[in-house]
Structure formats: C-alpha cells, structure tokens
Amino acid sequence: MAKIAINIATGSLQKEDIIVGIDLGTTNSLIAAIHPQTNQAIVLKEHDGIAIVPSVIYFDKGGNVVVGDEAKPYLISNPERTIFSVKRLLGKNYDDIKANASFFSYKIIDDENAKEVKIKIDDVFYSPIDLSSLILKELKKRAEHILKTPVNKAVITVPAYFNDAQRQATRDAGKLAGLDVLRIINEPTAASLAYGIGTSTKEEKIIAVYDLGGGTFDVSILKLSTGVFEVLSTNGNTYLGGDDFDSLVATFFQNQLEITDNDLSEDKSLAQTLRLLAEDAKKHLTNNDFFESEIVKKKVTITKKQFNELIKPLIDKTIVCCKNALKDAELQKSNIDEIIMVGGSTRVPLVKEMVSNYFGKALSDSVNPDEVVALGAAIQADVLAGNNKNVLLLDITPLSLGIETAGELMDVIIPRNAKIPSSATREYTTQIDGQVNMRISIYQGERDIVSDNRLLATINLKGIPPMPAGMAKVQVSFIINADGILTVKAKELRSGVEQQIEIKPQLGIDDEMVEKMLLESMNNAEKDIATRALVEARTEAEQLLKTTERFLQKNANNLINNELADTAAAMQALQLAITMSDKNLIQTKTEALNNISAPYAERIMNLAVGEAMKGRKV
Ligand code: ADP
Ligand code: MG
Helix, strand or coil, rough: CCCCCEECCCEECCCCCCCCEEEEECEEEEEHHHHHHHCEEEEECCCCCCCEEECCCECCCCCCCEECHHHHCHHHHHHEEEEHHHCCCCCCCHHHHHHHHCCCCCCCCCCCCCCCEEEECCCEEEHHHHHHHHHHHHHHHHHHHCCCCCCCCCCEEEECCCCCHHHHHHHHHHHCCCCCEEEEEEEEEEEHHHHCCCCCCCEEEEEEEEEECCCEEEEEEEEEEEEEEEEEEEECCCCCCEEEEEEEHHHHHHHHCCCCHHHHHHHHHHHHHHHHHHHHHHHHHHHEEEEEEEEEEEEEEEHHHEEEEHHHHHHHHHHHHHHHHHHHCCHHHHHHCEEEEECCCHHHHHHHHHHHHHCCCEEEECCCCHHHHHHHHHHHHHHCCCCCCCCCCCCCCCCCEEEEEEEHHEEEEEECCCCCCCCEEEECCCCCCCCEEEEEEEEECCCHHHHCCEEEEEEEEECCCCCCCCCCCCEEEEECCCCCCCCEEEEEECCCCCCEECCCCCCCCHHHHHHHHHHHHHCCCHHHHHHHHHHHHHHHHHHHHHHHHHHHHHHHHHCCCCCCHHHHHHHHHHHHHHHHHHHHHHHHHHHCCCCCCCCHHHHHHHHHHHHHCCCCCC
C-alpha cells in the first residue's frame, strides 16, 4: 500500500509519486504527466498511438462498457445507448438542462425532486458523475499501462465558468475512478501554465484565453499577479463549436448530392458517413485549399473559400463574446498582453485570422491546442508534487470541510486543497413541516458518511418561524481567514435569525492523522460513493412518498378509475424497494410512481387553476 505523506503547511506531497494532469473535455479527454527524465510535460500515448480519448461511452447489451474511439460509431448506430457530452450534465438538475434536452439522444430522466439528472440505460440509472468516472477510469488505465506504475493522484481541469456544484461533481467523478483529486483547476489557467506563464511570482499579466472545442466555446480574461491567476471575466456559448462547422459542411455536401433530410433520417449509415466526411473535409482544409471525395458513387468538393464563408457567421459570434468578456473585465483590447488559443477548432486558419485581427495582436498558438490544457494540468500537478520549487504554493486546506445533510451524508462546502483564505456559501432547507430548530454539524474529512469524518462543532439555529418542509432557506457560510481559522455562519433568510461559530480546524490534528484520513478515504472511495448514491435515492424516494401522501389526502376525491389503486400499489412497491436498499430498484420504483401520479397531478392542478379563474374577467 502506498504511503501518502502530506505537508500541512504547503499541501504538497512528500513522496515521489506520479501525479497526472487530466483534461476532461466535452468532446475529447486527455491525460498528461511530467516526463521523469526530460522534466517536460507530455501527453500520454502508446508508442505512435493517439493521446486523445473521445468523451464517448457505449453500453452494449451484455453490460460491457466501451469508452473512446471504439464507442464513437455507436453515436449513430445505437444513439440511445451511447453517451456523449456528459460534461454538459455534470452538477446539473433536470430544470437546468430541460431547454436543451432534445440535444441528447440518450434517455435523461425528468424527476423534479432530484438534485442531479440521471441517465437510464436498460434498468440501470447512471449519474453524470458515474459516467464521467468511466472516462476518467479509461484515462487512468491507459496512463498506468504506458507508465507501468499505478496512477492514483490527479489534477483535473474544468471550465472557468463551472460553479461549485459542477466542480464538486468533477471531483467526485475522479474519486469514483479511484483518483485522489489534488486540485481542480481552471482550463484557461492550465493553458497559461503550459505556455510557461505564471511560473514566476514577479510576473504581472492580463491574458485572454480563447477556447473553441467540439461543442462549446468560451473566452476567459485572466489576471496574473503574485503567482495567482484570477478570473476577471468569462463569456461564451455552450452550444457552439467545431461540431457546428461539421454540420454546415455536411449540409453543403448534402445539397451537392441532392439528398433530402428524409433520405438521411431513413439511412442512418449514410448520415454517419456524411458527418465523418464533413469533419475530414474541415480538417483537410486547415492545411489545404481544396477538398474532394466521393460518397454514394458521387463526387463532393469544397474549397477553403466556400468553407470560410460557411463558418464566418459562427466565428463572428465568438468575437462578440470576446467583446463582452473585455467589457465585463472593464478592459480594453490594448490591455491584453497575451492571447492563448485552446481547443481543436482553433486550428482552423480563419479562426486564428479573425481572433488575431480583433485583438490586433499576434496569438500564442505554438502549443498543440488539443493538448495545451492537459499539459498545463500536468505542470500544476508537478508543482503540487513539490518538484517544481520555483512556483509559489499558497496555503491550502489539508482536508475538506462540510456539514451533515439528510441521511448522514457529508456535504463538502470547502474542498480539500482549497486556497487559504477562502469562503463558500450554500443554501439548505428544513426536512420536517413546522421545523423551528436546525442542527448544523460541521465535519472535516474526505469520507461520504459523516461518522467516518471528524466532528468539529455544531451550531443549533433556533427560532426559525414554523413553515412547511422545504420552505425555510438556511444559508450556511464557511469562511477561512488567512490564519486558517474557520468561521461558520448559519442564517435563515426569511426570518433573519442567525448564529455563528469560530473553529480552528487544524487544532489537534497532525500530519499523521491527515495522512490516515486520506488513505481511508481512498480505500473506501467506491463503497462510500455507492452508499451516498443509495442514501440519495432513498431520501428522494421518501420525499416523493411524503408529497404523494399529502397530495392524496387533499385530492383523493378527484382521482378516477384505478388511479387510487395504482398509486397505492406503486407506493407500496417503492416502500418495499426502500427496505431492500437497492439503489436501482428504488430509482425504478420512484420513476414508476412519478409516471403514475404525473398525469393526474397535472389534471388536478389545471382544475384548480380553472376554479381560481372562474368568475374573473381575463
Ligand atoms: P473539447 O475541448 O470540447 O473536448 P477539443 O478541443 O478536443 O474539444 O476540440 C475538438 C474539435 O476540434 C472537433 O470539432 C474537431 O473536429 C476539431 N478539430 C480537431 N482537429 C482539427 C483540425 N485539424 N482542423 C479543424 N478542426 C479540428
Ligand atoms: Mg477543451
């Protein structure tokens, strides 16, 4: 068993252990590390192989999981069993993605209660965290094969605009894949590091990072000073990228071939061939002026000029985003010292030309735009490993800090390795009708069940005015000052009642104990995450049972035919599933009860609205 030694003051690991950098992308993912001999960051690939792993997962009927290039063909042949763009779902609930639900060809479950969407394949429910962990596992496996050593620690990148929930979900995916995620860093920061920016504490710079990937575009304005990157602004379009270039070219070819949309929806393999051909054409035109090929025994051609005309409106949109980002950062184009190009689609010459013209400056585009984020993550990993002494390391929290939530789960508010000083706020609510007190227990540690962690303190928030469960809004803030003192504040927003407490989290905890807690968390990661998933499914199911019961008490008279009997049966089945502690069964029965009650709930709601409208002039 590997021994982890961690220096509390710096958070750096003491042992020469390999730490990898991972770019977990919407379209493609990569893993990189520092070469032990050359000390250069390199992406990990088999001899002459490809480093890029498409972020695609295919579930075959036998329950096998295929990740990467091999999964790609199934996007068209078996779309309902093939997951792509899972990064768009990380840390999101159904409400967040509902407007774009048709974008996904696989089944996303619409259940109002859940805090995270679920994807259903056969009878198994997967969370975006589960799915992302499958991609990370594949990367880990490849890295271990190439490096011929176990890989257990990683730095993972996320877009600068990711919120707390999305960052936490990324961290959990890493943990589930068996990785100790030492830090989550912003993609534009990683790209800057790969260009050697930010390795000296004296450097002061304003950097624009333009990232055009497969399906998303974002631009970030960063400020570097005293060795710290600060995100001044971000802008972008989460549904704009190289895939859109491909569709424009595909439609262009489709017109040349005189194929109708109908022909394509009937012939899936033709659609696939056309799509792949369009991407080939696009890539070819990056280095050539003309593309020609044959499909269904007919010739297709496209010139660079034609291609540029097609995509110009899309690039114009990205320029508008750059403008807005500058405005939000309260800066002028002339303030930008460095423009870094990231993402496969920035290879397109017209993209480079238009971005450079807009900023009126030469671009930093010498590092491979597919690899630049992963390389930067590897450089950050090396710093954390304590190998790169030139870089200043800020004080960080040695263990995660959080509170206990329903089902004895640990809800992390400030993750381990967060910079000090640091602060974070989250909102919680009551679980019981008329609840007037709320006990907030503060824990430190990496385990998912609070009793495995270290209890630091408890706050008893009293005087919450009685209201139905779920109505109270309790804001919990964690503030760690520069001396590492944690202050926890709890405030009920509707009434304003407030309470706070000061804690020294480091008190009575030494390196050895931190080390022991970290090891335990790694050894129990899989079990812990399974327990958390079960507890969450159970909490959600119990909530649904409660609301259904309350609904029936009020509205039983308005139910017709077998609705009452069906509901009772579904409720009983759900109760039974809960007692059997089977996550997938609980989720299946939750969905079943939802499906039975949704139609009449809607009907009765409409009825009520109708009643309220009666006698009123509209
Ligand atoms: P993400 O960050 O979204 O995972 P990437 O940065 O890997 O995505 O970018 C993938 C996109 O880059 C795809 O649309 C791909 O077609 C495009 N791409 C890759 N190579 C080239 C090239 N030579 N010319 C034009 N586009 C390219
Ligand atoms: Mg990317």
